[in-house]
Amino acid sequence: MRKSWWKILAAVLLIYTFTAGFLIKVPIIGNLKETIRNLFFHVPMWFGQIILLTTSLVYSILYLRKPDLRHDIYASSFAKTGILMGVLGLITGAIWATYTWGEPWSNDPKQIGVAIALLIYFAYLVLRNAITDIDKRAKISAVYNIFAYFIYLPLIMILPRLVESLHPGGKGVEGNPGLNGADLDATMRLVFWPAVIGWTLLGTWITTLNIRIYLIRDKNLLNAK
Amino acid sequence: MTKSILALLKKDLLLELRQQHSLYGILLYVASTIFVLYLSINNPEGEVWNGLFWIIQLFVCVNAVAKSFLQESKGRMLYFYTISGAKEFIIAKLIYNIILMLIMSLLSLGLFFILLKNPLGNTLQFIGIVCLGGISISLVFTLLAAIAAKAQQNAALMAIMGFPLIIPQLLLLIRLSKVAFGEIFREGALMQLSLLIVGLDLMVIALSIILFPFLWKD
Numbered sequence: 001m002r003k004s005w006w007k008i009l010a011a012v013l014l015i016y017t018f019t020a021g022f023l024i025k026v027p028i029i030g031n032l033k034e035t036i037r038n039l040f041f042h043v044p045m046w047f048g049q050i051i052l053l054t055t056s057l058v059y060s061i062l063y064l065r066k067p068d069l070r071h072d073i074y075a076s077s078f079a080k081t082g083i084l085m086g087v088l089g090l091i092t093g094a095i096w097a098t099y100t101w102g103e104p105w106s107n108d109p110k111q112i113g114v115a116i117a118l119l120i121y122f123a124y125l126v127l128r129n130a131i132t133d134i135d136k137r138a139k140i141s142a143v144y145n146i147f148a149y150f151i152y153l154p155l156i157m158i159l160p161r162l163v164e165s166l167h168p169g170g171k172g173v174e175g176n177p178g179l180n181g182a183d184l185d186a187t188m189r190l191v192f193w194p195a196v197i198g199w200t201l202l203g204t205w206i207t208t209l210n211i212r213i214y215l216i217r218d219k220n221l222l223n224a225k
Numbered sequence: 226m227t228k229s230i231l232a233l234l235k236k237d238l239l240l241e242l243r244q245q246h247s248l249y250g251i252l253l254y255v256a257s258t259i260f261v262l263y264l265s266i267n268n269p270e271g272e273v274w275n276g277l278f279w280i281i282q283l284f285v286c287v288n289a290v291a292k293s294f295l296q297e298s299k300g301r302m303l304y305f306y307t308i309s310g311a312k313e314f315i316i317a318k319l320i321y322n323i324i325l326m327l328i329m330s331l332l333s334l335g336l337f338f339i340l341l342k343n344p345l346g347n348t349l350q351f352i353g354i355v356c357l358g359g360i361s362i363s364l365v366f367t368l369l370a371a372i373a374a375k376a377q378q379n380a381a382l383m384a385i386m387g388f389p390l391i392i393p394q395l396l397l398l399i400r401l402s403k404v405a406f407g408e409i410f411r412e413g414a415l416m417q418l419s420l421l422i423v424g425l426d427l428m429v430i431a432l433s434i435i436l437f438p439f440l441w442k443d
Contacts, residue, residue, distance in 0.1 A: 064439050119389035126385055131376050140375050143436045147368060148390060150432055154425060155393045 007205055013198030017041075020191045027188075038096040040191050044199040045089035046114075050156075052082035052203050053121075057149045060142040069222055070215070072138035075145060076128060077210040081203045083121050090114055113156050120148045134221065229309045233317035237293070241325070247296075251289045255333050258284065263340040271344040271406045278337055279399050282355075282362060283391060285329050290322050290366040291383055294374035311438035319367050319433060326363035330355050346407035354405060357419070358398040361426050365391050368433040375440050397422050 021040035059075035062068075093111070094104035105111060127144055131137040215222065241248050258281055269277065297305075305314055334355055337343075345351050366387055373383040401418045404410055 064436075116389050116392050123386045123389060127372070127376065127382065130382055136375070139439060140372055143439055144372055144386065146436060147372075147432055150428060151365075151390050151393060151425075154428075158421065159393060159396065 006201055010198055010201035010205055013194045014202060017044075017191060017195040017198050021195065024187055024191060035096055035099050036188075038092060039188065040195045042089060042092040042096055044192070044196040045085050045092060047196045048200040048203045049082050049085035049089060051200050052078050052085060052207065053149065053152070056082060057146060060145040063138060063142045064146075067135070067139070069134065069138060069218065072142065073211055073214045073218070075142060077207045077214065079121060079124060079145065080210065081207040083118065083125075084206070085199070085203055086114060086118050086121070090118070109159060110156075113159060116155060117152050120152055124148060226310075226313055229313045230317045230320070233305075233309060233314060234321055237317065237321040238324075247292060251285065251329060252332070254288055255281075255285055255329060256336060259333060259336045259340055266341075268342060269344075274337070274341060274344050275399060275402050275406065277341075278334070279358065279395055279402070281333055282330060282358060283388075283395065285333060286326055286359075286362045286366050287384055287387060289325050289329055290363055290370050291373070293318055293322055293325075293367070294370045297374070306441070311441040312434055314441070315367070315371070315433055315437040318371075319364060319430065322363040322367045323360050326359040327356060330359035345405050347405045351402060351405035354398065354402050357422060358394075358402075361394045361398065361422055361429075362391060364426055364429045364433070365394065368429070368436065371437060371440050394422060394425055397425075 017040050021037055026034065026036050056075045056078035059071045059078065063071035063075060090111075093114075097106060097108075097111075098104045101108075124141060124144060128137055128141045131140060262277060262281070266273070266277070331352070334352065366383070369383055369387045369390070372386065376382060397418060401415070401422065404415055
């Protein structure tokens with residue numbers, strides 16, 4: 001019970017997100033209308049993705065400091081769940097865009113940005129598969145993960161601010177590229193932040209399951225030392 | 226430290242001059258690619274010209290830089306390991322790749338002028354941007370070449386890893402080059418873009434120097 005409180009919290013927060021997210025009164029802004037409810041699903045997924053990828057980065061750094069295969073398993077599992085969150089964010093975004101911008105893909109700078117980001121992390125998986133030696137794979141993919149993260153960050157933080165975008169926070173529009181905090185209605189904020197925590201915890205939960213599978217599979221390797 | 230960097234750099238340059246087949250190989254690659262472009266697209270518009278130019282730079286860089294690590298055999302790496310540190314080695318490689326890429330960039334620019342005409346409004350400015358771009362692209366691909374070489378993979382893996390990673394810089398460069406075609410930029414935007422590219426370059430240099438020592442030891 002003491003160890004699984006956060007899993008219960010994740011379930012509770014997500015049930016809250018799904019019920020409150022669909023039931024609360026939302027402000028009607030422009031052509032967003034009721035689709036603004038997607039804010040509780042689409043945006044938290046990107047928050048979750050960045051948090052999971054950052055965790056993956058931390059484990060990659062830890063691996064380079066102290067070569068322990070467990071760190072490698074953690075880093076790759078967090079990156080995989082980060083990719084999953086990214087794909088889900090892209091799909092929810094495409095659904096949202098269909099109803100507000102008229103088409104699922106409109107070559108918006110941020111859509112391009114996330115497509116590139118996914119390519120970068122798919123390359124990480126390809127790189128991992130290309131190397132057969134376990135220690136070598138851990139080291140090289142850790143190096144690539146760190147390098148990729150620091151290029152990925154400017155890609156989503158700086159570039160969207162420089163060009164016109166349909167998203168909030170583009171050139172000439174106030175606010176953060178991810179989310180315009182000032183626009184967020186007080187009642188929406190009550191659902192939004194729990195949703196961010198809920199989706200992130202769910203991502204972590206999926207990751208820990210994945211990690212446990214790998215730890216059992218590589219039991220002999222890990223305990224050999 | 227400076228001494229061993231210079232010695233390593235000198236070794237790479239000498240090797241390039243003596244094993245001329247690889248240098249001529251890249252030169253021929255540049256020339257034939259641009260010639261194919263000339264045959265397939267006659268007199269492209271400014272925007273097409275600009276896009277094509279940077280894509281060619283990208284491919285030239287993958288080919289030119291890839292071999293900088295792939296050519297070092299395992300025994301030779303072991304030898305370098307005994308005579309110099311990882312930092313000196315990667316700095317020498319970075320400088321060498323910058324020099325190589327600058328030559329290739331300027332050469333391909335010359336060929337573009339001869340074969341595909343010169344649609345530029347401000348040629349000198351574009352040459353400056355090309356130098357900046359050559360440096361940026363070669364920096365990113367140096368570390369990637371090291372990773373690909375360690376993974377014992379060929380240029381295919383480098384392209385898979387490199388193309389997504391180079392897009393931010395490439396987009397910034399294509400955006401910046403539009404100024405040489407006579408596009409008017411917002412006040413200060415030109416400076417901001419250039420500084421952004423320089424900032425990214427500095428970050429890539431720092432990351433290469435920090436991360437390469439981990440790849441170096443086996």
